[in-house]
Amino acid sequence: MQPTRITLKDIARETGVDVSTVSRSLSGSYGIHTETRERVLAIAAQLNYRSNRVARGPAVKTHSIALIVNDIRNPFFADVARGAEDAAFAANSDLVLCNSDLNAEKQMHYIRSLIDKRVDGILMNSVGTLDRAQQEFLSLSGVPVVLLNRAKSQSNFSSVIPDNTTGGFLAGAYLVELGHRHIVHLSGPQDYPNLRERARGFLKATAGHSAVMPSFVHGNQTFAGGYEMMRATLQRDVSITAVFAGNDIIAFGAVRAIIEAGMRVPEDVSIIGFDNVDMASVIHPPLTTIHQPKYEIGCNAVEMLLAAAEHKGPPLAEHRVLPVELIERSSCAPPRTSAV
Numbered sequence: 001m002q003p004t005r006i007t008l009k010d011i012a013r014e015t016g017v018d019v020s021t022v023s024r025s026l027s028g029s030y031g032i033h034t035e036t037r038e039r040v041l042a043i044a045a046q047l048n049y050r051s052n053r054v055a056r057g058p059a060v061k062t063h064s065i066a067l068i069v070n071d072i073r074n075p076f077f078a079d080v081a082r083g084a085e086d087a088a089f090a091a092n093s094d095l096v097l098c099n100s101d102l103n104a105e106k107q108m109h110y111i112r113s114l115i116d117k118r119v120d121g122i123l124m125n126s127v128g129t130l131d132r133a134q135q136e137f138l139s140l141s142g143v144p145v146v147l148l149n150r151a152k153s154q155s156n157f158s159s160v161i162p163d164n165t166t167g168g169f170l171a172g173a174y175l176v177e178l179g180h181r182h183i184v185h186l187s188g189p190q191d192y193p194n195l196r197e198r199a200r201g202f203l204k205a206t207a208g209h210s211a212v213m214p215s216f217v218h219g220n221q222t223f224a225g226g227y228e229m230m231r232a233t234l235q236r237d238v239s240i241t242a243v244f245a246g247n248d249i250i251a252f253g254a255v256r257a258i259i260e261a262g263m264r265v266p267e268d269v270s271i272i273g274f275d276n277v278d279m280a281s282v283i284h285p286p287l288t289t290i291h292q293p294k295y296e297i298g299c300n301a302v303e304m305l306l307a308a309a310e311h312k313g314p315p316l317a318e319h320r321v322l323p324v325e326l327i328e329r330s331s332c333a334p335p336r337t338s339a340v
């Protein structure tokens with residue numbers, strides 16, 4: 001026997017509001033009281049409601065997967081996108097690229113429009129900028145979602161991420177082993193779980209070495225952000241001999257600030273990055289960094305999406321953590337004796 005389809009009317013009856021309020025609550029529209037929206041979402045989840053737009057299916061099935069990243073200009077995302085596109089192409093699917101600029105409104109605009117276009121799934125860097133109702137809306141849409149960067153606390157959605165904690169640990173342990181004591185970690189916003197895990201690993205590597213003094217600076221995880229954080233750090237603290245950058249483009253910005261301050265890498269300041277983007281091996285000196293399997297993250301994510309799209313029954317969240325590796329180049333050296 002076919003299960004009865006839950007409609008907006010059923011949710012309206014159970015919640016005690018009208019159908020248009022239900023519809024606007026589920027679509028994440030503005031102007032709905034938070035309590036009402038939460039009640040509607042809770043009842044919709046209880047009744048196992050699945051958006052009609054997705055359940056109905058398109059008249060002519062087109063195969064497409066969407067990838068929403070912060071900003072494709074970070075070369076990390078270019079590699080992820082390439083992996084995702086190759087896997088999508090092999091599965092006869094097109095890849096649609098959207099930049100969210102980490103702006104919740106823009107992200108929701110794309111999400112609504114992609115659901116309307118009936119994409120087979122959405123790969124997203126993170127849902128961290130969305131509020132609870134917006135996340136619920138996405139999770140009730142029936143479109144499979146895989147997160148590429150932020151996993152913990154977002155377990156409704158599947159994820160494929162690098163082993164961030166181990167990466168942070170490897171970076172910290174490497175600098176400590178070289179003899180550095182004054183190490184600064186330049187990172188992005190504090191509330192990004194992937195960056196927090198890197199910081200946690202770094203801190204673990206420095207713990208137990210009483211002479212090591214780690215410090216933390218947060219800013220934008222961009223070239224400009226790295227430049228600004230390093231410039232401010234050097235103005236404040238001349239004892240710094242090593243930097244762990246939260247990603248490679250932060251490291252590139254930091255190198256520029258170090259050079260502008262009349263210092264050399266690695267003679268005066270050592271620096272290690274995270275990501276291992278292609279440019280890391282090209283800059284001077286070539287950047288020592290933590291490699292994360294960017295291309296493979298893209299491929300894995302598409303594979304998981306396609307499996308989820310085929311899956312019948314209640315959606316299952318799957319989490320994959322891929323290994324990282326230290327790539328030793330020339331941007332780190334032991335500190336000069338006077339600096340130890």
Ligand code: RIB
Nearest residue numbers: 074076149194247274275
């Ligand atoms: O949010 C972007 C950053 O997180 C990238 O540079 C990469 O490190 C990713 O994990």
